[in-house]
Amino acid sequence: MSSVATDNPPTADLLRTGIRRTRKFANYGTGGGIVLAFLLALVPLVWLLYTVIKRGYAVIVKSQWWTHSQRSITFRDSSGGAYHAMLGTAEQVLMCTVISVPIAVMVGIYLVEYVRGPIAKATSFMVDILSGIPSIVAALFVYAVFITTLGGHRQGFYIALALVMLMVPTVVRATEEMLRLVPNELREASYALGVPKWRTVMRVVVPTAFSGIVTGIMLGISRVAGETAPLLVLVGYSPNINNNLFSGPQGSLPGMMYDQVGQLGNVRYHYATDRMWGTALTLIFIILVLNVVARLIGRSSKVRS
């Protein structure tokens, strides 16, 4: 009953060839299922983005959203902005980046450029473990060290420290991947000119992989910018502008969102709901911009896989 399709690409025309019906059904059935799985995954994405944009749009197009804080604004008031939250998020994430990037890039260099041994293997394994640590556990760890043991008070800086633990693995993996793509000839050429290894790494290898590493950093930032769990443990939320990372409660975008959720109780007013979706849209917008920029930088990379 079976014949072979000769000049057609494989399975292009199962209807014409005499393939047994059960096989044909299995093929089209699973093919349909697979396309369905993909469409199924798009439903929440589209639905969620649609909801956030539709319900958050009206709030964030007002100019005071970008210039004012939530100082003395209650669920009965419609005005106010998210400036304090954006400022807090920017400070916390920037501090986190400043701490994470040198460590993570050095770990990446260590894993790629230096001799593989038991320590390197253990490091690689621990980077994987670190990337799987829940953010709430990272927050509890920072709490146990800095607040319980060292007696510190809740502050924005501790958020940055908890975020470091989440950002480092992302940047390590990106750095590692990019450094591995740098052709060995470049290293050898540099050595042949008598350039020592550390300068070869810093002046030849890292610059070649630079844009890829930047992409990794941006993706790391977009991973930590929306983290909410550490905020609950490590810093109080403040509706006022607090630009001091090292003292007092500080607002941030996810923190503001959580705060607005807490104000939803009174159903006669919709202002808190509006602000909640507005904050969500602001957060998604910022993260998506970071993602797109990261991918554009990645595309201009000198090394390619």
Next chain:
Amino acid sequence: MTDRNDDDGPPAPVPDVVSGPGMSGPVGGVDTAAIAGAAMPSRNARRGDRIFAGLATGSGIFVIALVALVAAFLLQKAIPAIAHDKVNFLTSRTWEVDSKPLKFGIADLLWVTVISSVLAMIIALPVSVGIALFITQYAPRRLARPVASAIDLLAAIPSIVYGVWGIYVLAPQLSQLRDGFVTALGWFPLFGKTAVDDGTIFIGTIVLTIMILPIMTALNREVFERTPTDHIEGAWALGATRWEMIRMTVLPHGRAGVISGSMLGLGRALGETIAVTLILSTLGNGSKWSWSIFNGGETFASRIANNAAEFNEPSKTGAFIAAGLVLFLLTFAVNAVARIVINRSRRY
């Protein structure tokens, strides 16, 4: 490579052998002194190399130490609390930490955490395999890239947004589905009727499923793409249909990757905090036990998050840190298994 002198000390040209890792001494016929002068004097070079190697190794050791410190500090804070616990930590369901003596147990936290995460993984598994197959085997190349980006986009949405969407938008839409389940399958303990309305484990599971899809899909894609072309062409040559080709080559080849991807997804789901905190309705202390996924409850992470604002006193905080320690051990085990499986499969 010009010498910009960022080392301390003047460059002292040393004409003898410039050696370092990866170098094979002076090359015949080349003015080594000139090169050494132009590039880097060897003593400084060696010191620079040593410092740099030290920094790199130090960073590596820092990562190892960090994970060890997490375990050490959580243990240090959790053990005294568990020692003062008047009920069995693992089997009790009470949680009374505001007054002495402390009484806290994690039985219901463990159940809610594990059932929501495992169900999310089970649902996400076929879907993520399907999407990965669609991207690698079905979609034309021009379509594959945007599709992959769309799925990655799911990973870029912050979990608090998923939480808010899940409880305020998704849950009301799924209440009929829940009622249908309860009516048709209510005799089965997992689908039993409860008093909880929207904030059920069921909604939590659905949202977790969506959240772990991207990471599972990414790993599946990676392994499916690496199926040897020989195997695929061999299957075509035997007259296989597309599905038969996938069943014969892509799926067996990717099995280890799919398993470890599922474990990574499970690890994410176990530790997800804020989405679950927003979705699940907390139950009062001493509420009636139910196996139903249409019940509310708390996971390890959400119990910590719900009470985080009231951490003030060491023994009380210790109880929550003990819950965090169990969560850490769970995710550690799941992630370790995932990595071991994938690393073993990469070896060949």
